[in-house]
Amino acid sequence: MKILITGVAGFIGFNFAKYLLNKNFTIYGIDNFDDYYSIKFKVLRLKELKKKDNFFFKKVDITKKNDLKKYFKKKNFDLIFHFAAQAGVRYSLINPKKYIKVNKEGFENIVKNSKNLKNLKRIFYASSSSVYGSRKKFPSKESSKLIPQSVYAQTKLQNELFAKKTLKDNKFDLIGLRFFTVYGEWGRPDMFIFKILFAHKNNKDFYLNNFGNHERDFTYIKDVVKILENLIKIKNFKHKILNVCSSRPINIKNLSDYLKKNLKIKKIIEIKKNSYDVNKTHGDNSLLKKYLKLKKFTNFKIGLNKTVKWYLKNKIYKL
Numbered sequence: 001m002k003i004l005i006t007g008v009a010g011f012i013g014f015n016f017a018k019y020l021l022n023k024n025f026t027i028y029g030i031d032n033f034d035d036y037y038s039i040k041f042k043v044l045r046l047k048e049l050k051k052k053d054n055f056f057f058k059k060v061d062i063t064k065k066n067d068l069k070k071y072f073k074k075k076n077f078d079l080i081f082h083f084a085a086q087a088g089v090r091y092s093l094i095n096p097k098k099y100i101k102v103n104k105e106g107f108e109n110i111v112k113n114s115k116n117l118k119n120l121k122r123i124f125y126a127s128s129s130s131v132y133g134s135r136k137k138f139p140s141k142e143s144s145k146l147i148p149q150s151v152y153a154q155t156k157l158q159n160e161l162f163a164k165k166t167l168k169d170n171k172f173d174l175i176g177l178r179f180f181t182v183y184g185e186w187g188r189p190d191m192f193i194f195k196i197l198f199a200h201k202n203n204k205d206f207y208l209n210n211f212g213n214h215e216r217d218f219t220y221i222k223d224v225v226k227i228l229e230n231l232i233k234i235k236n237f238k239h240k241i242l243n244v245c246s247s248r249p250i251n252i253k254n255l256s257d258y259l260k261k262n263l264k265i266k267k268i269i270e271i272k273k274n275s276y277d278v279n280k281t282h283g284d285n286s287l288l289k290k291y292l293k294l295k296k297f298t299n300f301k302i303g304l305n306k307t308v309k310w311y312l313k314n315k316i317y318k319l
Helices: 011-021 039-049 065-072 096-114 151-169 192-201 221-232 252-263 286-292 300-313
Strands: 002-006 026-031 055-059 079-082 122-128 173-179 181-183 206-208 218-220 240-244 268-270
Touching: 002 011, 011 026, 011 039, 011 221, 026 039, 039 055, 065 096, 079 096, 096 122, 096 151, 122 151, 151 173, 181 221, 181 300, 192 206, 192 252, 192 300, 206 252, 218 221, 218 300, 221 286, 240 286, 252 300
Parallel strands: 002 026, 002 079, 026 055, 079 122, 122 173, 173 240, 181 218, 206 268
Antiparallel strands: none
């Protein structure tokens, strides 16, 4: 089975590719090494993947139609996992046009070029919990009303609508995965856990938004890659949206206090809420459990301690 992973040097793409390579899948990966966060770090991820003979990489920008078309020519992918995107809710305030170009137009380019792949059965594409926006009723179900509050969230919703609209014109299925807050080894350095660890390791101030008074539905990366692997086995999906979450929100203030106590962090400065931050994310994962017969997720403290241990052991982060 030949699988294409876009954004293969990114957090989820890298971990999933590494997992599948160890199971002897043939993996093709593309990435454009965007500088939203450390390119050096992405290169280190790629270096890990290149240790395997069943991995084939090409530097490709999904927004460049001709380059993408050329790459897809004569390819015979069975599955595509589309993770390439411009990440970061807050950065969408600064550069909204980039999000439209990369997230929306880039996804459409992937779908359009996939029409010529004879063996392609399914495209799994990364959506986001951010499409739910600020809510009062939890947990958020796939059928819940969507209130995207940022350009980032809007592009993710537009992708879902595009997938649904074009499904009848495709021979392959389109499955949207609404990822909630994924954490773990090799994680993005701009995310909460690694930012606070970086501050600790480098004796810098850490600014805690909203005084820590919000909750996030954290999902451990090793649970995520197993979920993605199991999704490969399911047939006749057609268009489907799935929440990928543990459904166990964690209070950020409690998490901050836990790290502060165990790592002896002193410089945590509590500040006001960012207007684009939602107070809480809490997804309903019952549909995911139904399809995959999931029984449990990694305990958050176990996953967190493994992440912290990995971070402190590796001197590779530079923000």
